[in-house]
Amino acid sequence: MCFALMFVVHKISVKRNYVSSRNRKATKEELWLALKDSLWAMVIPVAIICGIRFGVFTPTEAGAMTVMYALLVGFFAYKDLKLEHIPMILLESILSTSVVMLIICAAGAFSFYMAWERIPMQVTASIMNITQTPWILLLMINFLLIIVGMFVEGSAALILLTPLLAPVVEKAGVDLIHFGMVIVLNLTIAGVTPPVGTLMYATCSIIGVPVHKFSKEVIPFLLALFLVLFVITYIPDLVLFLPNLIMGK
Numbered sequence: 001m002c003f004a005l006m007f008v009v010h011k012i013s014v015k016r017n018y019v020s021s022r023n024r025k026a027t028k029e030e031l032w033l034a035l036k037d038s039l040w041a042m043v044i045p046v047a048i049i050c051g052i053r054f055g056v057f058t059p060t061e062a063g064a065m066t067v068m069y070a071l072l073v074g075f076f077a078y079k080d081l082k083l084e085h086i087p088m089i090l091l092e093s094i095l096s097t098s099v100v101m102l103i104i105c106a107a108g109a110f111s112f113y114m115a116w117e118r119i120p121m122q123v124t125a126s127i128m129n130i131t132q133t134p135w136i137l138l139l140m141i142n143f144l145l146i147i148v149g150m151f152v153e154g155s156a157a158l159i160l161l162t163p164l165l166a167p168v169v170e171k172a173g174v175d176l177i178h179f180g181m182v183i184v185l186n187l188t189i190a191g192v193t194p195p196v197g198t199l200m201y202a203t204c205s206i207i208g209v210p211v212h213k214f215s216k217e218v219i220p221f222l223l224a225l226f227l228v229l230f231v232i233t234y235i236p237d238l239v240l241f242l243p244n245l246i247m248g249k
Helices: 002-015 028-053 059-077 083-116 119-130 134-151 154-171 176-191 198-207 211-217 219-234 237-247
Strands: none
Touching (some): 002 219, 028 059, 083 134, 083 154, 119 134, 134 154, 176 219, 198 211, 211 219, 219 237
C-alpha cells in the first residue's frame, strides 16, 4: 500500500509540476536535528501500540493517555502550547468529535437495520449457492465487502460479516489469515470510497474539504488501493509469508 500510494503521489506531483519543498537533500546534521526534535512525537504511536499490546490500557484509555502526553510535551518539551490555546483546542475537538460521532451513529443505525432485516445473511447465502470456486468466491466477497463497507461502519461490518463469511471461505480452501487481511483491507478501502464512505465524510469534516473535491482527487489513490487489494487477494503468499515464517511452515 505504501509503495502504491507513493507511486501515485509521485505521478501526480510530476504531472502538476509541484515545486519541491527543498532545493537540496538534507545533510546528516539536519537529519539528526530533525530526529531529535521529533523523538517526543514519535514516542506516541510506539507507546500506544505497546500499551495496548501488553494490556497496560484499552484503546479508549490510550486516547486519553495520548491527550495527556501531548499536553505535557506541548507545554514542557516543545513549549509551543500555552494556556490560552486550550479553549480553542477544546472547541475544535468538540466540533470534530461531534461530526464524527454523528456519522458513526448513522452508520450504526443502518448496521442495526441491515442486521434486523438479515440482509448480510441473505447475500452470503446467495454467494454460497452461486459458487464454491475460491477465486470466484473471493471476487464476489470483495465486491460484497466494498458495497457493505461504504454504508456500514467498519467495526460493525466486521462483527456482522466475519462469522458468516469465514466458514464459507475456509470450506473453499482459503487460508483464514489470508482472508482476514482481505476483509480488513476491503472495509478500509470502502470507508474512503465515494459516494457514502463513512471515513470519507469524517475526514472531510475534520480537514474542511468539500466531499465533491475529495471524491475527484481520491480516484487515482483508490485505483492504486484496488490494485493492491487484487494482488493481495490472488497472491496469498504475500500475506502469508511472514506468518508462515514465524510459525516455521
